[in-house]
Structures are given as structure tokens and as C-alpha cells.
Amino acid sequence: xxxxxxxxxxxxxxxxxxVTLSCEQNLNHDAMYWYRQDPGQGLRLIYYSQIVNDFQKGxxxxxxxxxxxxxxxxxxTVTSAQKNPTAFYLCASSPGVQPQHFGDGTRLSIL
Amino acid sequence: xxxxxxxxxxxxxxxxxxxxxNCTYSDRVSQSFFWYRQYSGKSPxxxxxxxxxxxxxxxxxxxxxxxxxxxxxxxxxxxxxxxSATYLCAVNGRNTPLVFGKGTRLSVIA
Numbered sequence: 346x347x348x349x350x351x352x353x354x355x356x357x358x359x360x361x362x363x364v365t366l367s368c369e370q371n372l373n374h375d376a377m378y379w380y381r382q383d384p385g386q387g388l389r390l391i392y393y394s395q396i397v398n399d400f401q402k403g404x405x406x407x408x409x410x411x412x413x414x415x416x417x418x419x420x421x422t423v424t425s426a427q428k429n430p431t432a433f434y435l436c437a438s439s440p441g442v443q444p445q446h447f448g449d450g451t452r453l454s455i456l
Numbered sequence: 457x458x459x460x461x462x463x464x465x466x467x468x469x470x471x472x473x474x475x476x477x478n479c480t481y482s483d484r485v486s487q488s489f490f491w492y493r494q495y496s497g498k499s500p501x502x503x504x505x506x507x508x509x510x511x512x513x514x515x516x517x518x519x520x521x522x523x524x525x526x527x528x529x530x531x532x533x534x535x536x537x538x539x540s541a542t543y544l545c546a547v548n549g550r551n552t553p554l555v556f557g558k559g560t561r562l563s564v565i566a
Binding site for chain 1: 460464488490498499500501502505544546548553554555556557558559
């Protein structure tokens, strides 16, 4: 089945550690996105990529990094510079800019 | 800064009633408008899209768009307990990512 796969479902980060969240899609979509959702809040855009080997910062990119080496993959690294990483992270993709379809998300917590 | 505003709720309606969810947006050049449903602990699911003024119906859902007033709404007819969720409004312009509102929590009481 076509879809967006995020892994792991749950992730724990130790202080000073970088962690990487995986996002893979087999929908042949050009654009991919990373959002962060805090409890009771909407989705805030971290990074997005509209084409392989190119990506743009969203509204809250500080403390995060991404790569887009393959069309199918858009991993997100939460670096130690992100001091408040606990959140629900959502990856999305779309055939153009819209509409976006989401993966099941990764919950990140601090140990 | 583009903004999308929604009443956070909770909006409580009895089973079988019409639920009306509202959203306003700040960017006058916005072109595409979406409603997503998000169950607690789950990821958002696209339920409606609308691109031109007027109404668009899909089953029990109707999206309404008024670009002059910068207003988009979602009506849910014959509301069911399974409709209880948070509804996110999302807006974007040409070739720009979606901007999401914080969502309205809907509770349908049996």
C-alpha cells in the first residue's frame, strides 16, 4: 500500500544527544514536510523540501536539521541545540504544494 | 506573519445536530483551504478541500468559503459521537506550505 512511514513511533533523547526521526514515502510525491505539534497546539512547520537536494526552513527550524538525498526519504535530526524537544513530530508529503497527507507521527521525549 | 485563527472550543453538540466550525485567515492572497480531522493521539486526516467561493459538499460535510471576509467554515450534519475530534483549518497561497490553525475540539454527545 502507498503511504508515509515514520519511525520510530516513540523516541527518547538523553541530554546532549542528537536523534534522527525517519520519514519514508512511496507515493512518488515531490514535496515533503516536517511539523511539530505541542499539546493543545496546532502544527508548526520545521522544514520542507519541494525537490531532491533542496529544502527550506520553516517557522521553527532552530535546533533541527534535515536532508533530502532521495525523493522517498526526508529524515529530521533533532540536535542537542533544541532545548525543548518534547513534542509530537509529523511528517507529511504532497504531489505539489498541496494538499498534504501525514504519517502516523513520532513522539519524542527527554529522558 | 500569516495567521489562521480558530476557536479552540470545546464545541459540544448533541448527536444528530449540525456542528459548525469556523476559521479566519489573515493572508488575503490565500488560494487553497483545507479541513483536517485529528483524533486524540493520531495524525491529521484530510477531510475537505475548497478553492473557490461558495459551498462544497461531501457526504455529511460541507465546506464554505468567503474570500472577501477571509472566512472558511466546516459544517457537519447529523453529527455522530465518532465525529468527536479536533478539526484543523489549514490555508496556503501559491507555492507556499500550509499554515495551520490551532484547531477546534468538537465533542458530540450521545
